[in-house]
Amino acid sequence: MTEPEPPSVAALSLAETATQPVAKATEQEINPWDVHAATDEQGNVLEFDYKAISEKWNTKLIDGALLERFERVTGHKPHRWLRRGLFFSHRDLELILDAYERGETFLLYTGRGPSSDSMHIGHTIPFEFTKYLQDVFDVPLVIMLTDDEKFLFKEKLKQEEVYQFARDNAKDIISIGFDVKKTFIFIDSEFFTSGYNRHFSLNSTEFEKLITNNQVRGAFGFDGSTNIGANAFAAKQCVAAFASSYPFIFGEDHKTYRRSKQLAAMPCLIPCAIDQDPYFRIVRENCSRMDNPSPKPALIHSKFLTSLQGAGGKMSASNPNSAIYMSDTEKQIKNKINKHAFSGGQETLELHREKGGNPDIDVPYQYLTYFEDDDEKIAKFAEDYKKGIMLTGEMKKECINMMTAYVKKFQEARAKITDEVLEEYLRPRKLEWRGNPNPTKP
Ligand code: TYM
Structure with missing residues (x-):
């Protein structure tokens, strides 16, 4: 089976700051470098339409039946981000559950493009979620x-x-709590010169040979002026999904020339936001063409954590007030939420008491839904807000308390990540894991 033709995602100018969200976007562009929702005639940035993205890219929406099966197979309650639809779409997650049920190992794989020294809360989402998957x-x-x-x-x-x-x-990522015994972190420029990358390089060279310029142009909107490194880079992000790229993790020799057929056949699950999907459509389309074929990597996609300005906006390093950074102080968090978070409340106290607010577009409420685990508490906030019992300032206060606690916990953990701790995660080595303790063999 071939994957449906990926649509072109030609680079478009990025609308980085959102104004009031007014409706679902009908035109939007999402790709690994540019993410923007459509704008209306007045120039207001509209809300992302994730259902439309899923339809256009032919991914599956995560539904109640899949979550029930997830709980049955793993014995774990689905994470609040699954229950509340932040992770909303997938490719072949059922096959990963099948493999786990049979007691087979699969590789978890995710990543980060280090474009600034500190990550914002949006960037922590795939990593927090990956940590949950690693634990489960x-x-x-x-x-x-x-x-x-x-x-x-x-x-x-x-x-x-x-x-x-x-x-x-990498230190930020480690602070999220990954188990060092089960986690190998690699920085491309370092790993690709380490010698341990032999099988990774063999895989990426083979993959580069399979992919034409036209394919990457079609997938990413490149043209003749794109540098040749950018053209070839996709192969690296793709073959990183093959377990055969890291024989040492599985206690196999990385020096031999032969790549392991068995490792190539290991399934892989990639948690990421939906913007990274174009890379993985390429690998899914072409992995069966490798000498040692690999199964199509499975994916679980999240929405973007909305910017402080509201739905449709993207958190951006060039606009510090668009996002809460993991390095922000308590005062900065308080100021950002009080001054910049888009509110779904009414203009005046009287009007708010009379008509109530709209939690669906209220950014402090949205952030509470991401970080507060208690479903009942969240439902009560929404209900009280709609009735005008809970005020905008009160919602903001709840959000400030929650975000301050989240960032503080992170910063305390981050302070303990020394260079020595980092080096241990970066060291190519055999990993240790247990897998499913109660597999049901077919
Ligand atoms: P990067 O650094 O752009 O993003 C890192 C991860 O964060 C996700 N993300 C977000 N998630 C929620 N809300 C947001 N506002 C938000 N912004 C970004 C991204 O989807 C990604 O999962 N090329 C990649 C690095 C990479 C990678 C991977 C990512 C290499 N291999 C495998 C995911 C999976 C990049 O530049 O990510």
């Missing part, structure tokens, strides 16, 4: 830090700079 499934995990990608795609960044960002971001 107890499987090996690889995290790719693409300093080469950011150097190739960002005009102004220097190699030393992106490498330092990668190290800083």
Whole structure:
């Protein structure tokens, strides 16, 4: 079976700051470098229409039946981000559940393009979720830090700079709590010169040979002026999904020339936001053409955590008030939420008491739904807000308390990540995991 033809995602100018969301967008563009919702005639940025993206890209929406099966197979309650639809779409998640049920190992794989020294709360979402998946499934995990990608795609960044960002971001990622025994983190520029990358390089060279310029142009909107490094980069993000790229993780020899057929056949699950999907359509389309074919990697996609300005906006490093950064102080968090978070409340206190607010477009409420685990508490906030019992300032206060606690916990963990701790995660080595303790063999 071939994957449906990926649509072109030609680079379009990025609308980085949102104004009041007014309706679902009918035109929107999402790709790994540019994410923007459509704008209406007045120039207001509209809300992303994730159902439309899923239909256009032919992914499956995560439904109640899949979540029930997830709970049955893993014995774990689905994460609040699954229950509340932040992770909304997937490709072949059922096949991963099948493999887990049979007691087979699969590889978890995610990554980060280190374009700045500190990550915003949106960036922590796929990593927090990956940590949850690592805890639930107890499987090996690889995290790719693409300093080469950011150097190739960002005009102004220097190699030393992106490498330092990668190290800083890796420390941020470790702070989320990944188990070092089950986690290998690699920074491209370092790993690709380590010798341990032999099978990774063999895989990426083979994959590069399979993909034409026309294919990457079609998938990413490149043209004749795109640098050749950018053209080839996709192969690296793609073959990182093959377990055969990391024989040492599985206790196999990385020095031999022969790549393991068995490792190539291992399934892979990739948690990411939907913007990364174009990469993985390429690997899904072509993985069966490798000498040692790999199954199509499965994906679980999240929506974008909305910017402080509201739905349709993207958190951006060039607009510090669009996002809460994991390095923000308590005061900065308080100011950002009080001054910049889009509110679904009414203009005046009287009007709010009379008509009530709209939690669906209220950014502080949205953030509470992401970070507060208690479903009943969240439902009560929404109900009280709609009735005008809960005021905008009160919603903001709840949000400030929650976000401050989240960022503080992160910063305390981050303070303990020394260079020595980082080096251990970066060291190519055999990982240890348990997998499914009660498999049902067919
Ligand atoms: P990058 O650094 O752009 O993003 C890292 C991860 O964060 C997700 N993301 C978001 N999630 C929720 N809300 C947001 N506002 C938000 N912004 C970004 C991204 O989808 C991604 O999952 N090329 C990649 C690096 C990479 C990678 C991977 C990512 C290499 N291999 C495998 C995911 C999976 C990049 O530049 O990601």
